[in-house]
Amino acid sequence: MSSFRGRDVLSIRDLSRADIELVLKTARRMVPTALGKRASHTLEGKILGTLFYEPSTRTRLSFESAMNRLGGRVIGFSSAEGTSVQKGETLADTIRMVEAYSDAIVLRHPQEGAARLAAEFTEKPVINAGDGAGQHPTQTLLDLYTIWDEKGGFAGQNVALVGDLKYGRTVHSLTYALAEFGANLTFVSPPTLEMPREIVEAVKEKGLSLKVTHRLEDVIRDADVLYVTRIQKERFPDPQEYEKVAGTYRIDANLLREAKRDLIIMHPLPRVTEIAPDVDRTKHSLYFKQAFNGVPVRMALLQLILGGTA
Numbered sequence: 437m438s439s440f441r442g443r444d445v446l447s448i449r450d451l452s453r454a455d456i457e458l459v460l461k462t463a464r465r466m467v468p469t470a471l472g473k474r475a476s477h478t479l480e481g482k483i484l485g486t487l488f489y490e491p492s493t494r495t496r497l498s499f500e501s502a503m504n505r506l507g508g509r510v511i512g513f514s515s516a517e518g519t520s521v522q523k524g525e526t527l528a529d530t531i532r533m534v535e536a537y538s539d540a541i542v543l544r545h546p547q548e549g550a551a552r553l554a555a556e557f558t559e560k561p562v563i564n565a566g567d568g569a570g571q572h573p574t575q576t577l578l579d580l581y582t583i584w585d586e587k588g589g590f591a592g593q594n595v596a597l598v599g600d601l602k603y604g605r606t607v608h609s610l611t612y613a614l615a616e617f618g619a620n621l622t623f624v625s626p627p628t629l630e631m632p633r634e635i636v637e638a639v640k641e642k643g644l645s646l647k648v649t650h651r652l653e654d655v656i657r658d659a660d661v662l663y664v665t666r667i668q669k670e671r672f673p674d675p676q677e678y679e680k681v682a683g684t685y686r687i688d689a690n691l692l693r694e695a696k697r698d699l700i701i702m703h704p705l706p707r708v709t710e711i712a713p714d715v716d717r718t719k720h721s722l723y724f725k726q727a728f729n730g731v732p733v734r735m736a737l738l739q740l741i742l743g744g745t746a
């Protein structure tokens with residue numbers, strides 16, 4: 437039986453290298469089922485509760501797709517509107533209720549630490565689908581899967597993380613994981629949106645190559661992976677501060693003329709203006725495939741947590 441059975445997934449740092457490798461290998465075997473080419477009933481009779489207190493397209497729908505592809509069912513909400521949260525029900529009480537109705541809980545919440553708090557109120561597995569500017573571990577698993585699938589591994593890959601490194605939770609989780617796997621990291625952000633100090637320190641402790649710059653032009657020639665993020669407008673306490681940095685970076689086909697032939701461009705999506713539509717047609721664009729990869733990866737995770745087998 438897998439060590440995942442019944443486990444919470446709250447932060448990527450809760451997973452060992454072996455855990456992550458197991459998810460990636462399991463996900464690869466899930467691809468035909470994720471594409472609808474093979475049927476599976478391994479989670480028949482299981483119910484997943486999806487509680488989204490913040491907007492989502494990919495995370496929520498790919499969890500739903502994953503559970504359905506494995507023969508399970510999904511209940512939940514896509515907004516706290518229309519739920520008893522509007523009447524003042526606490527997160528703890530909501531979790532206690534959904535525990536009674538489901539076998540595992542997926543939670544997206546605007547407050548950092550919400551998933552860890554939720555896990556204290558239930559014996560059922562809690563999966564963090566994004567907690568404020570904190571962590572987004574299942575996004576990291578699908579990001580790792582995408583790099584591993586395209587590049588064959590992580591060690592020695594030049595990965596540039598671009599955009600809002602302060603509020604972007606996907607880059608926080610991904611940085612921890614890539615540092616663990618030995619990638620060369622470069623952080624590219626406006627001065628006011630740099631990677632939090634504790635994450636920078638964690639990378640340095642690994643003794644890995646780490647560069648910091650504010651200019652996209654500094655990384656475009658050497659990058660193997662360009663991981664682009666949206667400036668997280670909704671997390672700025674002051675809208676004027678957002679206006680100062682909005683549109684700082686824009687990847688377009690012209691810029692990519694200097695890139696390596698096999699550069700891949702990733703983005704957790706949604707994008708706004710940071711990747712021009714003309715990039716979609718280039719061989720570098722991988723963000724839509726990356727979004728699809730969320731299905732086999734989340735299938736793997738659900739199978740391991742609820743089914744106990746790889």
Ligand code: CP
Nearest residue numbers: 492493494495704705
């Ligand atoms: N990547 C991601 O978390 O997308 P959603 O916000 O649409 O779920």
